[in-house]
Amino acid sequence: MKSKKSITQSAVDTLGLEAAAILNVAKNINSDFEKVVSGILNCNGRVIVTGIGKSAIIAQKIVATFNSTGTPAIFMHAADAIHGDLGMIQQNDIVICLSKSGNTPEIKVLIPLLKTSGNILIGMVGELNSYLAQHADLILNTSVEKEACPHNLAPTTSTTAQLALGDALAICLLECRDFNESDFAKYHPGGALGKKLYLKAGDLALSNEKPHIKRSASVKEVLIEISKNRLGAVAVIDDENQILGVITDGDIRRMLENYTTIENLKAEDIMGKSPKSIQFDALAVEALEIIRQNNITQLLVLQQNTYFGIIHLHDLLKEGIV
Template sequence: MKSKKSTIESARSTLKLEAEAILNVAKNLDSSFENVVTNILDCKGRVIITGIGKSAIIAQKIVATFNSTGTPAIFMHAADAIHGDLGMIQVDDIIICISKSGNTPEIKVLAPLLKSAGNILIGMVGELNSFLAQQADLILNTSVEKEACPHNLAPTTSTTAQLVMGDALAICLLEHREFNEQDFAKYHPGGSLGKKLYLKAKDLALTNEKPSISPEASVKQVLIEISKNRLGAVAVVDVDNNLLGVITDGDIRRMLENNVDIATLNAKDIMGKNPKVIDCDALAVDALDIIKKNNITQLIVLEQNAYFGIIHLHDLLNEGIV
């Protein structure tokens, strides 16, 4: 078994080789890359991405990145393509074929079939004199000097080069399409990332009760309202639903610690008069920012300056915003 030092050295050597491969991909970018981006932007169909072996796995990741950033894409396994899946290709589609060698048996069978259909064929290839490179209309150069594998066999630096080339394409296309945060949220509604981009303060407040009380309410009434709604706070409002203040369970504890005669107090006597608030149309992630900065657990939500509801830190935790 290797010593700890040699293990770390091995890992650093691998990472260094892969970093150099990425820099090499950047150095090799040329007008062909620009032409690929232009053709995809002009494409009226989809981007079909194909490959075999490890290149097929990279193809699937690039498809996922394209789809989530505004470029419609479909994965087609190179082996399945020659057994029926070629039918998924439509006349307006563009095809990206990924292969390190560009000379695998499946690619040699597939490439001429793709060409015969008249679609633009883009070869993401590591060997510029390969069969795929010769067949392709455009080439994305993902050449690497050697794999990180000490035997120069296991696809490592070559698949890294393919992966970053896919990312470079996706981001260039995203920027050309002016794909923004709102667009991104449409394609990521279910995850915490999407929720940060679309979930609003009112969406959270509507899931809670709306505790409120008049300024003349007794301390007993305040306690009942706070306990009943389990938000740890109650808003003090006037007859027009304008926010006057807020009373939290912390305010109640501090009042009791002062040994005052609670029989003589009303809600207006113990409320905080400058509570932290947020507009109902603000993003939930902004509510989290206010809660964190002010070290509080509840936040009052307003709609056109009128009391709308309360957000609790637990609401943000439950939605995965935190």
């Protein structure tokens, strides 16, 4: 009786086969790939990505990556295309068709219709002698030696190759367009990722109270201001709203340790004179980096040279920036 591999060995073998498939796809990058990138860059329409079965699922992921990185794209299921969805394709669109075999019935019906409409057809295909490869204007070769499936049936390495090549296309297009973080933020306004790209320090500070005192304030006034605003800190400012220092919960503890009597102490006696700060229009993620590097929990926010507010580590946690 044939002995079974361990679970660990099976997983390692699968990943090894899929890694090898990606490396093999990399060897197949040629002038057609460059023409595909150039064609999409110069396209006045959209990229229509189609496929069937597991290839259709990969096509949807490629569309999502294209759209999020500045390349307008639409998914069209190959089976639905021949039942009405062909109407979504416009004259200037480019079509990318994904198929391992390139010979499925739906693909064979779809391709002549695409050729009739005059759209550029790109075949991301694993079989270079297939119907799709023979009729495509450009070919993206995703040939694999074998599937990771021990029966060589379930699409595994072949879909991994498609996915990786789709990512390569998206990144090449991104770099050719000089698509930067600001552009990325436009397409990802929601969630923690979007917030890291657009949320400003001032946005967080505006949600908080603005605790402040003068340098001559008593310890009692300091304690009241800190407790009232629940940020664990208070800014010490002058008459021009410029920051002279900051007093935190930690400064209060150190005061109690260092002084026998506190009745005559003033804010200026216990404040930290070199507080960490950030400009109000800096990204919140930059504030997080300052907080981490300095092992602090509060950060003063400035507008030019004047006091704007305070950010607490909890604000960043609440927004999912951490």
